[in-house]
Amino acid sequence: MLLFTAIMLPILGSILIALFPGKYPRTRQIIVLLVVLLTSVFALSAVFTPPEGRFPIVLFVNNLSLSLRLDGLGRIFGGLVAVLWPMATLYAFEYMKHDANPRSFFMFYTMTYGVTLGIAFSEDMLTMYFFYELLTLCTLPLVLHTRTREAVLASRKYLYYSLGGAAFAFLGLVYLMMYGVSVDFQLGGVLTPETIAQRGDILLVIYVIAFLGFSVKAAMFPFSGWLPTAGVAPTPVTALLHAVAVVKAGAFALIRLTYYSFGADFLRGTWAQSAVMGLTILTIIYGCSRALKETHFKRRLAWSTVSNLSYILFGVTIMTPLGLAGAITHLVCHAFMKITGFFCAGAVIHQTERQYVHQLNGLGRSMPAIFGCFTVASLALMGVPGLAGFISKWSLAQAAIQSGSPLAAAGAGALLISALLTACYLLSIVVRAFFPPADFDERSLEGVRDPGWMMLVPIFLLAGVVIFLGLCSTPLLQFIAGVAGGQI
Numbered sequence: 001m002l003l004f005t006a007i008m009l010p011i012l013g014s015i016l017i018a019l020f021p022g023k024y025p026r027t028r029q030i031i032v033l034l035v036v037l038l039t040s041v042f043a044l045s046a047v048f049t050p051p052e053g054r055f056p057i058v059l060f061v062n063n064l065s066l067s068l069r070l071d072g073l074g075r076i077f078g079g080l081v082a083v084l085w086p087m088a089t090l091y092a093f094e095y096m097k098h099d100a101n102p103r104s105f106f107m108f109y110t111m112t113y114g115v116t117l118g119i120a121f122s123e124d125m126l127t128m129y130f131f132y133e134l135l136t137l138c139t140l141p142l143v144l145h146t147r148t149r150e151a152v153l154a155s156r157k158y159l160y161y162s163l164g165g166a167a168f169a170f171l172g173l174v175y176l177m178m179y180g181v182s183v184d185f186q187l188g189g190v191l192t193p194e195t196i197a198q199r200g201d202i203l204l205v206i207y208v209i210a211f212l213g214f215s216v217k218a219a220m221f222p223f224s225g226w227l228p229t230a231g232v233a234p235t236p237v238t239a240l241l242h243a244v245a246v247v248k249a250g251a252f253a254l255i256r257l258t259y260y261s262f263g264a265d266f267l268r269g270t271w272a273q274s275a276v277m278g279l280t281i282l283t284i285i286y287g288c289s290r291a292l293k294e295t296h297f298k299r300r301l302a303w304s305t306v307s308n309l310s311y312i313l314f315g316v317t318i319m320t321p322l323g324l325a326g327a328i329t330h331l332v333c334h335a336f337m338k339i340t341g342f343f344c345a346g347a348v349i350h351q352t353e354r355q356y357v358h359q360l361n362g363l364g365r366s367m368p369a370i371f372g373c374f375t376v377a378s379l380a381l382m383g384v385p386g387l388a389g390f391i392s393k394w395s396l397a398q399a400a401i402q403s404g405s406p407l408a409a410a411g412a413g414a415l416l417i418s419a420l421l422t423a424c425y426l427l428s429i430v431v432r433a434f435f436p437p438a439d440f441d442e443r444s445l446e447g448v449r450d451p452g453w454m455m456l457v458p459i460f461l462l463a464g465v466v467i468f469l470g471l472c473s474t475p476l477l478q479f480i481a482g483v484a485g486g487q488i
Contacts, residue, residue, distance in 0.1 A: 002051050003068040003121045006042035006082075010035055010114035018107045025102065029093055032106050036089045036113065043082035043117055047075045054123050064183070066130055069123035071185065072483035073260075076328060077252050078120035080335055084244050085113050087458035091343055092236035094454035095350055105145055105234065112138040116245050119252065124183040125173050125261055128253060132169075132217075135249055136162040142237040143230050154229040161226040165216025169253070172210025175203065176261055185256055187486045189263020196266055204272040207262050211276050214257060217250030219306045220313060221283040228294075228302035235346025238298060243339035247305060251312045251331055255324070264319040274407055277317035281411045283310035288421035295357050297345050300425060301338070304381065307418055308334050314411050315396050322399035325484040329477065330392035333469055337380045337389055340462040344374035347451045347459065357429055362440050364433030366448040369456055371433045373463040378426035380466045383419045388469035391477070393419070 013035030017028060050070040057066040070078070092109065096102050115138050118131035136159070144155040176183050179199055180190035191203065212223070219227040227247070231238050241247060258264060267273050287307025294300040312334070315327025347370045348363060349355055364371035380387035383394075397415055400408040450456060469476065482488035 001055065002042060002046045003070060004055055004057065006039055006046060007068075007114045007118045007121065009039045009042065010110045010117075013039075014107045014111035014114075017103065017110060028103065028106065032089060032110060033086075033093075035110055036086050039113060039117070040082040040086050043078055046070055046121075047079040047082065050075060057127075064126060064177070065124075066127045067123040068118075068121045068127070070121055072479075072488035073185075073252075073255065073328070074120050074122070075488075076332065076480070076483065077248070078117055080248075080332055081113070081116050081120060081244055084240075084335060084339060087461060088236055088240055088339070090454050091239075091346075091458045092234075094452050095234060095236055095346060099234070101145070104141065108138055108141045109236070112142070112240070112245055116249060119249050122185075124185060125176055125256065126183050128256060129166075129169065129173050132249060132253060133166055135217075135246065136166070139237075139241065139246055143233045145233055145237065148232065150232045154226075154232045157229050158226045161216050161223060165213045165223065168209050168213025168216075170213070172206055172213065172257060172261075175206045179203065180261070183261075185260035187260055189259075189266060190261055191263055191266055200266070203262070204267070204270055207257070207267060208272050208275055210257055211254060214250055214253040215279075215313065217246050218254060218309050218313060219247055219250070219283075219287075220279060220310055221286050221306075224283065224287065224306045227306055228290075228299045231296075231298040231302050235298070235342060235349065238302070239339050239342035239346065243335045243342065247309050248331060248335060251309060251316075251327070254313060254316050255327060258316050258319065259324055264324075268319040273317060273319055277314065277405075277407055277411065280310045280313040280317055281407070281414045283307065284314065284411075284414045284418050285421075288418045288425070292421055292425045294425075297348065297355055297357055297360070297429075298342070300357065300429075301341055301345055304341075304422065304425070305338055307422075308338065308381065311393070311396060311415070311418075314414075315399060318399050318403050318405070318408055318411075320399060320403050321481075321484045322395075322402060325477075325480050326392065326395035326399040328480045328483065329395045332476065332480075333380075333388035333392040333466075336462055336465045336469065337377050340373060340377040340459060340466060341381070343455070343459045343462065344370050344377065347455050350455070351451055352448055357432065360429060360432050362433065362436035362442070362445055363448065364430070366445045367433075367450050369450045370459065371430065373459050374433075375430050376463045376466055378422075378430055380470065381426060382422045383415075386467075386470045388466045388473075391470060391473045395477075 055068040115134045122128035216223040291303035380389040383389045397412045400412040
């Protein structure tokens with residue numbers, strides 16, 4: 001019941017927000033904050049004291065149902081969502097202060113919270129697929145929010161990509177229903193040796209198709225084009241798209257598909273593993289290369305997300321317990337690093353309306369708090385020791401080398417190339433902000449300052465977590481190792 005309450009509270013709360021008159025913005029903010037905080041309390045209560053057994057929502061025929069159950073992986077993803085959403089909501093209050101339609105924004109923003117928790121708390125592939133599709137419907141109005149021509153085109157592109165990916169993923173669900181012992185998530189998979197012997201070849205094809213389908217939300221090449229385009233949405237939306245809600249839901253679904261449905265033992269060493277691993281390695285380099293070329297601030301960070309999401313997918317395709325642990329570690333660490341970077345970019349755009357990298361000269365002098373935190377996030381994304389990014393990248397490289405696969409070893413090399421390119425495209429922003437050219441006009445900084453506390457507090461907290469995870473990661477790594485090994 002606790003899991004169901006955590007999911008339904010923000011969904012029902014969003015309806016209340018929609019009905020509330022727009023002439024009382026302060027009261028609406030209080031309602032939104034209360035709903036989000038209560039949801040996080042329920043969700044974190046479930047994460048730290050997981051309820052036993054399953055909670056059926058809807059029963060169908062042949063033992064099929066929409067049901068909730070919390071295992072170790074769901075606890076990690078659910079806890080991550082529950083921690084980040086309240087901070088993103090506080091940030092959104094200031095960012096959306098002068099927006100023309102905040103009621104619509106906060107309605108879908110809050111609803112998305114419940115749907116994302118539904119993905120985390122799903123017991124089986126059918127339930128996860130149901131919430132996965134709801135996530136597309138909830139986030140589409142957020143991408144469309146500004147109603148500009150760019151927003152219309154971006155939302156259309158997002159919808160086309162998402163529906164196409166859902167069709168591919170649905171094939172995987174159908175075959176699991178037909179040939180699996182169940183569609184429940186079980187570490188090791190649900191395919192029997194007899195089924196693998198009889199249907200192994202076609203199941204490998206279906207796995208690759210389903211992997212490509214779920215990888216659309218994870219922005220894997222060649223399906224990554226929608227993510228930078230979706231940057232036209234307000235920054236609180238793009239931050240959650242890139243850090244936790246959409247792209248992480250895609251990565252989470254691929255972990256479930258590979259380790260909990262088809263099974264890593266069945267897939268390891270096959271052509272299917274080589275195919276999907278090759279695409280993730282290609283995406284790591286492709287995303288960094290596009291980020292290096294991009295001149296728009298938010299789109300540069302978006303291409304960075306394309307690259308970093310494939311770090312997670314690379315760990316998934318290693319198909320060992322250590323690879324799974326590395327993928328989960330980067331899923332957590334990247335969330336804090338990237339949401340910090342996007343919040344800083346949004347603060348710059350909110351305060352100055354400057355959106356391109358060449359316009360950021362000298363802003364570090366007038367916005368030291370924002371660019372100080374952005375520097376922390378940038379160094380972490382590069383993988384500098386002592387910060388969160390180093391922990392996750394080290395875990396992935398270690399898993400790749402220990403797997404003994406030549407292709408995985410090439411992937412470890414791609415991580416090093418990516419770190420170098422990341423330094424180029426992120427540190428160039430930091431250098432511009434703090435060390436502008438000699439002919440820089442100081443008068444262009446007049447009136448520019450750091451934003452208010454509702455933006456600064458979440459950014460400081462998130463930057464602090466990035467440092468904390470880099471210095472005190474042992475408890476998290478031990479928990480993740482337990483999940484990957486099946487002990488939790």
